[in-house]
Amino acid sequence: MRETRMITEGAVLAAIVTIILLLTFYVPVIGSFTIWALSLPFTVFTYRKGLKAGFILLFVSCFIAFVIGIGGGLAIVPTFMFGSAGLVIGEMHRRGKNGFSVLLGASLLFIVHILLSYIVMTLVLNINPMQLAIDLTKEQMEMTESTLVSFGQEVNIEAFEETLDLLIYMAPVVIVGTAVTLALISTLLGYYVLRKLRHKVQALPPFREWQFPKSFLWYYLIVMILSFSAVEEGSTLFVIVWNLFPLLEVVLAVQGFSFIFFYCHQKKIAKAIPILLIVASLVIMPLLHLVRVLGILDLGFGLRKRIESQKK
DSSP, X not given: OHHHHHHHHHHXXXXXXXXXXXXXXXXXXXHHHHGGGTTXXXXXXXXXXXXXXXXXXXXXXXXXXXXXXGGGGTTHHHHHHHHHHHHHHHHHHHTTOOHHHHHHHHHHHHHHHHHHHHHIIIIISOOOHHHHHHHHHHHHHHXXXXXXXXXXOOOOOHHHHHHXXXXXXXXXXXXXXXXXXXXXXHHHHHHHHHHHTTOOOOOOOOGGGOOOOTHHHHHHXXXXXXXXXXXXXXXXXXXXXXXXXXXXXXXXXXXXXXXXXXXXXXXXXXXXHHHHHHHHHHHSHHHHHHHHHHHHHHHHHOHHHHHHHHHO
């Protein structure tokens, strides 16, 4: 009876995966949203039935996607990627791991998937995804330039194109950034769905409690000093600096935003205020620089401890 129930539930979830894939590949607007739900059936099934059952669902789903020929057979790629991430998220929640551990596990898995895809495209298909993105961006810029010139406006995009060429060295940071974004969304969706199904799972700590080790501040200062030195373009040190610097800037920005939420919570300020500040900072770059400085001050001088001590 128990096995029959598990087979029935697995069949239903496999059908749901197939529907999600069909919507993703053949309904453009809706598909851009449904792709994020692809990991959920695997998360739920693995949490309820275990890792072995999750692998069976993954194999069946990939087999169905291949046989039906969804997206010309290409649907097997996102199925395997998001499906295996769902397995990790479901299994780690089943073992009672905390939210950060689940996020880290999903992030590492997505990094492996994206890295393997990058290697296959580069070595097997002889296509460099970063160069392809740069070329497409340049084409769009040239079309925009020609349109503006036809209206009598002078535009010089050469300097921007030179900066754009440097993005070829940023494959590592793009891979990590994409993987963490995919993992964060998949983890949050998995958490909320499992909670709605009344399963006991640990969430990520509130954003106001997010803090990075103080060592990140020293890493940032060292990399910033190296970025001002004469580093030869294309060298190993150049690639390291060119990738670490934006990553560390994101870390300090997150630290700054987290401090803003912490401060508003301590002062009982409405949550809408820090949310509006995040939106404004992403639109107005000088504000983002100020948030990053706030993150540096929080890491360097322990602003949160000072606020908490004043409250006592």
